[in-house]
Amino acid sequence: MKKTKKNKRGFLLYAFGNKDLDYGKLAVCCALSIKTNLKNNHITVITDEGTKKWLESSVPENVLKTAFDTIILPEEKFKSGKRRHFDSPWITFKAEFNNQNRVMAYKYSPYNETIMLDTDYIVMNDNFDNVWGSQEDLMINNKAIDLQGKRFGSTADRRISNHGIPMYWATVVYFKKSEYAETFFNLVDYVREEYNFFQFLYEYSEGFYRNDFSFSIAAHILNGYVKNGTRSLPDDTLLMSYQKDGIAGIKNTNEIMFLAHKPDEPWISTLVNIKDMNVHIMNKRELLRISNEYIDLCMEKL
Amino acid sequence: MNKGFLVMAQNGQTDYVRMASALAMSLKLSQSEYNKVSIIVNKGQEIKRKEIFDKIISIDNVDSKWKIDNKWKYFWVSPYDETIVLDADMLFFHDISHWWNILSDKEIEFTTHTKNYRGDTTTSDYYRRTFTTNKLPNLHTALFYFKKTKLIEKYFEMIRLIFENWQEFYEKFLKEPPKFLSGDVAYALAAKIMFNRKWDSFLTFTHMRSRLQDDDIVSNWNKELPSFFTTYHGRVELKINNFNQMYPFHYIKKDFLSEEVVELYEEKIYLL
Numbered sequence: 001m002k003k004t005k006k007n008k009r010g011f012l013l014y015a016f017g018n019k020d021l022d023y024g025k026l027a028v029c030c031a032l033s034i035k036t037n038l039k040n041n042h043i044t045v046i047t048d049e050g051t052k053k054w055l056e057s058s059v060p061e062n063v064l065k066t067a068f069d070t071i072i073l074p075e076e077k078f079k080s081g082k083r084r085h086f087d088s089p090w091i092t093f094k095a096e097f098n099n100q101n102r103v104m105a106y107k108y109s110p111y112n113e114t115i116m117l118d119t120d121y122i123v124m125n126d127n128f129d130n131v132w133g134s135q136e137d138l139m140i141n142n143k144a145i146d147l148q149g150k151r152f153g154s155t156a157d158r159r160i161s162n163h164g165i166p167m168y169w170a171t172v173v174y175f176k177k178s179e180y181a182e183t184f185f186n187l188v189d190y191v192r193e194e195y196n197f198f199q200f201l202y203e204y205s206e207g208f209y210r211n212d213f214s215f216s217i218a219a220h221i222l223n224g225y226v227k228n229g230t231r232s233l234p235d236d237t238l239l240m241s242y243q244k245d246g247i248a249g250i251k252n253t254n255e256i257m258f259l260a261h262k263p264d265e266p267w268i269s270t271l272v273n274i275k276d277m278n279v280h281i282m283n284k285r286e287l288l289r290i291s292n293e294y295i296d297l298c299m300e301k302l
Numbered sequence: 303m304n305k306g307f308l309v310m311a312q313n314g315q316t317d318y319v320r321m322a323s324a325l326a327m328s329l330k331l332s333q334s335e336y337n338k339v340s341i342i343v344n345k346g347q348e349i350k351r352k353e354i355f356d357k358i359i360s361i362d363n364v365d366s367k368w369k370i371d372n373k374w375k376y377f378w379v380s381p382y383d384e385t386i387v388l389d390a391d392m393l394f395f396h397d398i399s400h401w402w403n404i405l406s407d408k409e410i411e412f413t414t415h416t417k418n419y420r421g422d423t424t425t426s427d428y429y430r431r432t433f434t435t436n437k438l439p440n441l442h443t444a445l446f447y448f449k450k451t452k453l454i455e456k457y458f459e460m461i462r463l464i465f466e467n468w469q470e471f472y473e474k475f476l477k478e479p480p481k482f483l484s485g486d487v488a489y490a491l492a493a494k495i496m497f498n499r500k501w502d503s504f505l506t507f508t509h510m511r512s513r514l515q516d517d518d519i520v521s522n523w524n525k526e527l528p529s530f531f532t533t534y535h536g537r538v539e540l541k542i543n544n545f546n547q548m549y550p551f552h553y554i555k556k557d558f559l560s561e562e563v564v565e566l567y568e569e570k571i572y573l574l
Contacts, residue, residue: 225546227421
């Protein structure tokens, strides 16, 4: 694809679908939320042949064309794992989790400046328009709150382990084609390859590979093993909806009503209206349930 | 102006000279401009590595557990016009030469804010209730600076008076006073009596008192947190739980200074 001045800046999404979760559809929702809200809205999706074919058969062509400007099918195959998901406090399921390819973002991004997003992230304001042209080579958020405005999760979610280094969330990552960002992604890849060794050294929990951990360690090392060297994005706090939260309804493309569960009394939910705030919706099944409605609302606006 | 570090190391049950020697070696390796270190020891004290010290100052021994009774003497025994006083159980990993330039405009400065191993400013007053109760300036004598001036000599005379009559001073000036002589309290009390000023300094150090660290570390940080020394361009660095220690490091726990650590410093000093 011919590069123009406009698409030297853009968003990068990863969508590797499986039989349990339609990451392709999630990527469409994420992409359309970007298109609806942002002026700089060029989008590249990295996917595989299977997901691409599924999208072509399950999503109308005009929607796909609106959502994605570039589709990249990478050569590398990365190991995938299984992880447990929640769908409300009462339902759990296991699904394939293909997240290790995130380390290739630097290599595959066609942009000089990239914002890489999780596909279950919905953009509902224009804050990302303020990121471009940053002096920073790399920005990642290290603060997160839940729908009720509390610090997200346990200590282990604020740090990568109980006494560990601060957690940087790989949910939203800005990077510029630069020596620093390239070194960062090389380091992330090294941590990914030696994940067990770093687990021993940094004492994070065993289990499936987490980009949050490898990105946090790489940031910490590049900062000279001190805190707070890596800048957050201008919108410095991620808003997270837990996997146990539900969605009560969509009012419009920029307003979603959630049912926020109470962690210690999970049978109690609070209705929370989120308007004009970007939100990471971790209950993927719930997001998929409203995806058609959300796509239609976005397409009406575009 | 003649500038240098001064460490009191009067041995009793604890081998402070060994700690002061490690501190002196860490200063020699880390400081680019000012790295003279003088040590204050008991008369007749043997010192293994005399060459790392600029001056060895002998004073009379004191018969007390913590050996702090002579801590008012710094002004008169220091061989320097400008002195940074340090506790013996400290190590330096990074250059603080630029601090001296800032300090040269001042007569006296104390550390007023300390850091924990993560680099965060400590907030707990667990060890400083006397300071809070009595609104004493939050001075730490583990790292402080003074210049030899008439005013500062008067200040040290006041400190001497408090050291020699600490029970009377505590009774007259302090609510809920400590039951023992505390150097920090005496210096803070003298400062409150003598100076009408706000004490808020850039001087700082990492204070490894356990309760100043993470909430669940209450007694032995060195048993609960992994740490390792590394060398980088001839310098020694310390990482605690993967956090690089950037500030003067007050390790408190004496057994932290293992033989291996001392040997590491001796090896690096030999290569200088």
